[in-house]
Amino acid sequence: MKTGDDNGTAESALESMAIPPGLSVMDDGKPFFFEGGKVGCLLLHGFTGSTSSMKPMGEYLAGKGLTVLGPRLPGHGTNVKDMGRWSRNDWTRTVELALSELQELCDSVFVSGLSMGGTLTLYLAERFSHDIAGVMPVCTPVFMKNPALKLVPALKYLIGAFPGPGNDLKDPDVKEVAYEKLSVKALHELIKLMKLVDESLDRITAPIRIFQARDDHVVLPENAPHILGRVGSADKEIIWLDNSFHVATLDFDREIIFENSYRFIRDIAG
Numbered sequence: 001m002k003t004g005d006d007n008g009t010a011e012s013a014l015e016s017m018a019i020p021p022g023l024s025v026m027d028d029g030k031p032f033f034f035e036g037g038k039v040g041c042l043l044l045h046g047f048t049g050s051t052s053s054m055k056p057m058g059e060y061l062a063g064k065g066l067t068v069l070g071p072r073l074p075g076h077g078t079n080v081k082d083m084g085r086w087s088r089n090d091w092t093r094t095v096e097l098a099l100s101e102l103q104e105l106c107d108s109v110f111v112s113g114l115s116m117g118g119t120l121t122l123y124l125a126e127r128f129s130h131d132i133a134g135v136m137p138v139c140t141p142v143f144m145k146n147p148a149l150k151l152v153p154a155l156k157y158l159i160g161a162f163p164g165p166g167n168d169l170k171d172p173d174v175k176e177v178a179y180e181k182l183s184v185k186a187l188h189e190l191i192k193l194m195k196l197v198d199e200s201l202d203r204i205t206a207p208i209r210i211f212q213a214r215d216d217h218v219v220l221p222e223n224a225p226h227i228l229g230r231v232g233s234a235d236k237e238i239i240w241l242d243n244s245f246h247v248a249t250l251d252f253d254r255e256i257i258f259e260n261s262y263r264f265i266r267d268i269a270g
Contacts, residue, residue, distance in 0.1 A: 010035050010105060016071040016098040028052040028177040029077020032070040034062035039133075039269045040106030041261075042099055042124075043070040046115030047190055048164045048179040049247075050077045053114055057249055060258040066265070067106055071098040073117075075186060084183035088193040095120045099128065108269045112136035112261060114249050115219060116190055119197050122227070126203040134207040134235075134268050136261045139246050141219045142198040142227060144191070165218040168246035176247045201230035209264050210238045211248060211257050218246035 011017055011033045019025050029050040041061050043054040051070045058068040074090040075083035102109050110133050113121040118140025125135045166178030208231055212224035224238050239260055244251035 014069070014098075014101050016069065016094065016101055019072070023078065023082075025072065025077045026050070026177070029072060031072045032058055032068075034058055034066075034068040035105075036062055036067040037065045038067070038105075038107040039065075039265065040067040040069065040102045040109045041265065042095070042102050042109060042111045043068060044095060044111070044113030044117030044120050045070070045073065045076065046113070046117045046247075047186070048076070048083070048166050048182045049115065049117075050177045052177045053247060053249055054112075054117065056254065057112070057258055057261070061262060061265075064262050064266075067102065069098055069102050071095065073120075075183070080179050080181050080183050083179065084185040086186065086189070088189040088196070091116075091120060091189075091193070092123060095124055096127075099124055099132075103131065108133040110134045110136065110261075110265050110269075112138065113140070114138045115140065115246065116193070119190075119194055122197050122201065122204065123193070125206050125208070126197065126200045129203060129205045132206045134209070134264060135204070136209045136211065136257075136264065137227070138211040138257060139213055139216050139219050139248050140210070140227065141223050142194050142201070143220075143223065144194070145220060165246070168217045169251050170215070170243065170245045171251050174247075174250050176250060198230075201227060202232050204231040205233055207235035207264070207268060208233045208237075209260060210236070211241060211260075212238060213241040213244045213246060213248045213251075213253070215244070216246045216248075 017031045045053050075086040111121045118137030121137045164182035167176045241253040244253040
């Protein structure tokens with residue numbers, strides 16, 4: 001099994017693993033790759049977060065023999081100023097590239113993501129539902145109800161950043177590697193991404209397992225039944241998490257996510 005620190009043939013050929021020259025990326029924010037069998041899983045991290053939020057899930061699935069790819073979304077794992085340089089189109093291009101690369105290596109590919117990574121998971125399922133074996137979004141927003149968000153399009157010209165939502169964890173012994181602040185420009189891009197995805201949920205036909213923490217302080221839990229009711233998938237289910245906050249892939253319920261995701265993958269891919 002090759003990891004993100006190795007330089008195996010498959011990994012070295014993946015464009016989505018590349019870090020632009022001169023860009024300083026923190027160790028916990030670097031992309032990761034585990035080479036396994038012909039069943040693959042793409043893992044996508046969240047807004048202001050880092051690949052480290054999905055790496056434990058990647059290690060678990062790799063231990064089951066899967067090939068796993070966790071790309072770094074542009075503007076993440078670096079600094080808040082860098083975050084504001086990128087748009088939703090840069091994020092979607094990155095995940096589309098990673099998906100295509102994993103499909104070249106594997107016979108069937110599943111996708112999972114946390115928070116905005118889950119939104120991007122749904123984005124991929126809307127556009128490539130017949131090419132994706134199944135999706136597992138975790139604590140995923142497609143809408144927010146905070147009235148202050150209506151001011152973001154104007155605020156982005158006045159305020160560079162404000163405190164971010166990172167580290168919403170119930171487990172006191174775990175700390176998420178995430179920015180303490182968020183770029184207001186990037187937040188506007190996230191809002192536009194959510195609207196885009198919400199408008200096309202009915203295009204999703206791939207099997208789906210929606211994981212949602214009941215005590216999520218970042219994403220409204222009502223997103224989960226909203227997504228469930230809108231997708232066109234015949235095989236769909238919400239798995240509620242009772243002992244986690246937003247960053248559930250690192251929290252007390254992480255094994256529930258990992259085990260149920262693997263069972264879902266195994267049942268479909270064999």
